[in-house]
Amino acid sequence: MSKQTYKWIGTRPDRPDGADKVTGRARFGADFNMPGQLVGKVLRSPHAHARIRSIDTSAAEALPGVKAVVTSKDFPEQANLIVPTGEMQVNLRDVTRNVMAREKVLYESHAVAAVAATTDAIASAALALIKVEYDVLPHVIDVTEAMQEGAPILHDHLITDGVEPRPTKASNIAKRIDNAKGDIDAGFAEAEVVIERSYTTQPVHQGYIEPHATLASASEDGQIQLWSTTQGHFQVRGFCSRLLNIELSQIRVTPTEIGGGFGGKTVVYLEPLAVRLSQKSGKPVKMVMSRDEVFRASGPAPGATVRVKIGAKRDGRIVAADCTIAMQAGAFPGSPIGPACWTSFACYDIANVRVVGYDVVSNRPKVAAYRAPGAPISAWGVESTLDILAQELRMDPIDLRLKNAAKKGTKTSYGPTFDTIGFVETLEAAKSSAHYRSKVKPGMARGVAAGFWFNVGADSSAAAHVAEDGTVTIISGNPDIGGSRASLALMAAEELGIDYDKVRPVIADTSSIGFNFVTGGSRVTFATGLAVVNSVRDMVRELKGRAAKTWGVDVEGVIWENGQAKPAGSNVGVFEPLTLAQLAATAGKTGGPINGHAQLNVQGAGPGFGVHIVDLAVDQETAIVTIDRYTAVQDVGTAIHPSYVEGQLQGGAVQGIGWALNEEYIYNAKGKLENAGFLDYRIPVASDLPMIETILVEVPNPTHPYGVRGVGEVPIVPPLATMGNAIARATGVRMTDLPMSPPRLSAALDAAMPRAAAE
Amino acid sequence: MAKLHVSTTINGEPAEFLCDVSQTILDVLRDQLGLTGTKEGCGSGDCGACSITLDDRLICGCLMLAAEAEGRRIETIEGMAKGDRLHALQKKFIEFAALQCGICTPGFLVASRALLAHNPDPSETEIRYWLAGNLCRCTGYDKIVRAVMEVARDMRETTR
Ligand code: FES
Ligand code: FES
Numbered sequence: 019m020s021k022q023t024y025k026w027i028g029t030r031p032d033r034p035d036g037a038d039k040v041t042g043r044a045r046f047g048a049d050f051n052m053p054g055q056l057v058g059k060v061l062r063s064p065h066a067h068a069r070i071r072s073i074d075t076s077a078a079e080a081l082p083g084v085k086a087v088v089t090s091k092d093f094p095e096q097a098n099l100i101v102p103t104g105e106m107q108v109n110l111r112d113v114t115r116n117v118m119a120r121e122k123v124l125y126e127s128h129a130v131a132a133v134a135a136t137t138d139a140i141a142s143a144a145l146a147l148i149k150v151e152y153d154v155l156p157h158v159i160d161v162t163e164a165m166q167e168g169a170p171i172l173h174d175h176l177i178t179d180g181v182e183p184r185p186t187k188a189s190n191i192a193k194r195i196d197n198a199k200g201d202i203d204a205g206f207a208e209a210e211v212v213i214e215r216s217y218t219t220q221p222v223h224q225g226y227i228e229p230h231a232t233l234a235s236a237s238e239d240g241q242i243q244l245w246s247t248t249q250g251h252f253q254v255r256g257f258c259s260r261l262l263n264i265e266l267s268q269i270r271v272t273p274t275e276i277g278g279g280f281g282g283k284t285v286v287y288l289e290p291l292a293v294r295l296s297q298k299s300g301k302p303v304k305m306v307m308s309r310d311e312v313f314r315a316s317g318p319a320p321g322a323t324v325r326v327k328i329g330a331k332r333d334g335r336i337v338a339a340d341c342t343i344a345m346q347a348g349a350f351p352g353s354p355i356g357p358a359c360w361t362s363f364a365c366y367d368i369a370n371v372r373v374v375g376y377d378v379v380s381n382r383p384k385v386a387a388y389r390a391p392g393a394p395i396s397a398w399g400v401e402s403t404l405d406i407l408a409q410e411l412r413m414d415p416i417d418l419r420l421k422n423a424a425k426k427g428t429k430t431s432y433g434p435t436f437d438t439i440g441f442v443e444t445l446e447a448a449k450s451s452a453h454y455r456s457k458v459k460p461g462m463a464r465g466v467a468a469g470f471w472f473n474v475g476a477d478s479s480a481a482a483h484v485a486e487d488g489t490v491t492i493i494s495g496n497p498d499i500g501g502s503r504a505s506l507a508l509m510a511a512e513e514l515g516i517d518y519d520k521v522r523p524v525i526a527d528t529s530s531i532g533f534n535f536v537t538g539g540s541r542v543t544f545a546t547g548l549a550v551v552n553s554v555r556d557m558v559r560e561l562k563g564r565a566a567k568t569w570g571v572d573v574e575g576v577i578w579e580n581g582q583a584k585p586a587g588s589n590v591g592v593f594e595p596l597t598l599a600q601l602a603a604t605a606g607k608t609g610g611p612i613n614g615h616a617q618l619n620v621q622g623a624g625p626g627f628g629v630h631i632v633d634l635a636v637d638q639e640t641a642i643v644t645i646d647r648y649t650a651v652q653d654v655g656t657a658i659h660p661s662y663v664e665g666q667l668q669g670g671a672v673q674g675i676g677w678a679l680n681e682e683y684i685y686n687a688k689g690k691l692e693n694a695g696f697l698d699y700r701i702p703v704a705s706d707l708p709m710i711e712t713i714l715v716e717v718p719n720p721t722h723p724y725g726v727r728g729v730g731e732v733p734i735v736p737p738l739a740t741m742g743n744a745i746a747r748a749t750g751v752r753m754t755d756l757p758m759s760p761p762r763l764s765a766a767l768d769a770a771m772p773r774a775a776a777e
Numbered sequence: 778m779a780k781l782h783v784s785t786t787i788n789g790e791p792a793e794f795l796c797d798v799s800q801t802i803l804d805v806l807r808d809q810l811g812l813t814g815t816k817e818g819c820g821s822g823d824c825g826a827c828s829i830t831l832d833d834r835l836i837c838g839c840l841m842l843a844a845e846a847e848g849r850r851i852e853t854i855e856g857m858a859k860g861d862r863l864h865a866l867q868k869k870f871i872e873f874a875a876l877q878c879g880i881c882t883p884g885f886l887v888a889s890r891a892l893l894a895h896n897p898d899p900s901e902t903e904i905r906y907w908l909a910g911n912l913c914r915c916t917g918y919d920k921i922v923r924a925v926m927e928v929a930r931d932m933r934e935t936t937r
Contacts, residue, residue, distance in 0.1 A: 036871035039879035040863065042814015042854035046880055049813040225914045227818040227826055228880040277816070277880025278914050309819040500877040500915060661874035665916055669877060672917035696823035696912060704918040705902075705909040 047231030047247025058305035063123035066689025067157035077147040083140035085299035112350035124349035127314035134295040192351030205338025205370025209329025220682035228277020234292035235302040250536030281387030313694035317386020324399035348384035358392030360432035371431040390731035401467035401739030440653030440717030441627040465744025469735025473728030474539025475620030479532030480549035488599025495534035501662035515581035540728020545620035557614025622721030630736040641764035655727030668710040674737025785846040788856025803838035814854040825911030828884035835891035854883035877915035
């Protein structure tokens, strides 16, 4: 396909919200206030697992300045009902118990009550006056232990789904899933080399710098206004409606600017509590989590165990692949075990595949989505195993992947057959990159790994309005976390043929635009972008009609080009083109305001593939890993605003590096988190890193008018194994447990030492 | 307990406020003075979102008691643009896409300005270590470091 030339797409203009964000004017979740607002705070469980015998709130209620106290009694019981949200399925029975514990507390810091008071100090004092009697129960933190016979059971009603015959006893295994292709036993029988390893990963937090925050105002007539830092204000509305039995149209949620989410802000924690407190007190209630609460009580990504077995011919052709993943869901079922399984071998065209997954509950906070949910975990196992295979076969790791790469027409193990995809192009770009062609410096080693993400379409609504002077507003309903307003405005400008700075994008609240699915799944530039393009096309249809009316010709005789209506040909007549501004100025006479609308359920999200390369050194004494050079290569479809596409690759890669090297949840014997702060839960800082080089491979998505593919999620998938593969080549020690932090890595190096000395 | 009366200077303007002894300057800036450009990411000195300067020294607003502002000079992100002119760092951050969500941006800008005041010719490594107290979860730091390097170069050229 020859490359399209565009006027705006692919350029790098200033983002529409830039000035507000560099001056401190932009308002994030905790920056909203209302006159007379109260401070809301949550009382949290000191135990990892306990039955709640009683809660006595009378002393707290009697404290002057306390205006409302809520417990689970203030929230109606919910049916065992699965509804989709974010990239996960949730059960409302569980959601109401996660926002406020009912019969039991299931993890340390599980919410048990909340208060609203006139000051922060009074709210804190009130929490201390609430008496909760607990019967402490044995707890289980580890996923393997939680699966054992005799493990403490979290939910007496939980029967493992997906096994035949259906078990009769309650278990912590919520479900078993599998998918397969070909004949796995025949595949392994055919193999000349078989590599099998087991891996573990630890839970990691999304680590958005802005804590959860909300402001709720309930009026006496039942209307609710809510400000929330969220990836999906329509989901916030939906949850509050269900959990509190309020009609959807009575709730208006305004998304604030959002200080990072990465999947973690697709669920609700504070919002239903704030609404209920506001209803009871008759005052606006503001709630902001502390960082400690964010770590202990908001969703991390799961940890897991992953067993991978790959069989290949001596020439590198993979003939069989088997993978079993057991994943922590946290206190309630619903880990991203599905995507972890489906993505595991999605990069490769393998005849015989079997993947089995288990969703396992334990006494940890309920997991939430985190960038390509589940995929980095299976990729850690699969891509590490492939590296061992490449070493065994003495093959270049990129050549091994090229030999087995999925292409257009490859049928995946989980069902779909790929349309045009860019994995081969991405591998080739990595192979011919300056980084990969450079010599590895002495004392350094190089690692490579790949990654895949489906990308998502789903529901989007958009509107386009032209003002009297011909400038345009495009209205959509997805919170912008990483520059999506710029991308939407670029597509609108391209479509309309007007300048980018004549288009102003805004994000509307739930009452001002139709439904939009969350900002997540790498869907906004793709799906909401398509809704914006279609709303602009709808507006152009109207504009052509107005020109036709002005000229007294048929609308078929009018075309739209470079921001102007023109006669389609000389047979239509000779007319001076009418610009958008001219048509807008006369709109009153030709039929009134000129707007466009679109609402879509978008299908055909093009999957994305990434390949990362690292050069690093491992200090033999301290086991500190120093990254010398890092390159992220990815098929991005079309880069609408390349700077923000590069930014996605860089940010995702660095989150993956943190996951690989440092980040983990550390629990003590009592089931309490020991590192709930940025000092002890160490995310990468500037001095840990070099520049992150990016190579944008553009293989347009055939289902999108501008070829857009989602780009945000793929880049967190390859880094874990990229780092592990380089560390294995640097030290001769293959790490199978994450994170490869100095204590863990130095223990592994020490353990390998006597053997190395003896050999 | 009676509140303390504090007289100070914020972004070049005289300012007065009443505060509790235990209140941080971050709380006073955000909750009492309406200066919400300074952010709270952790409240424990670990993220740098609350970066401000006190008599030109870079500090974490969440670690300083409000009462300590008495007679001192405080600069926040709101004082960085002059009139309708953005500071060179602010312009370069937008141009280089050095922000995604933008929650860390005020802290990075205040910290970067303090760096350039202190060292007009920083190496990439010096920039990375100076900014190591500011966490950004979105960008991987690449574009932030490049923006600061470029502004330092521009500033050196114009003063030469
Ligand atoms: S809020 Fe002050 S350092 Fe994080
Ligand atoms: S831009 Fe989001 S934390 Fe830095």
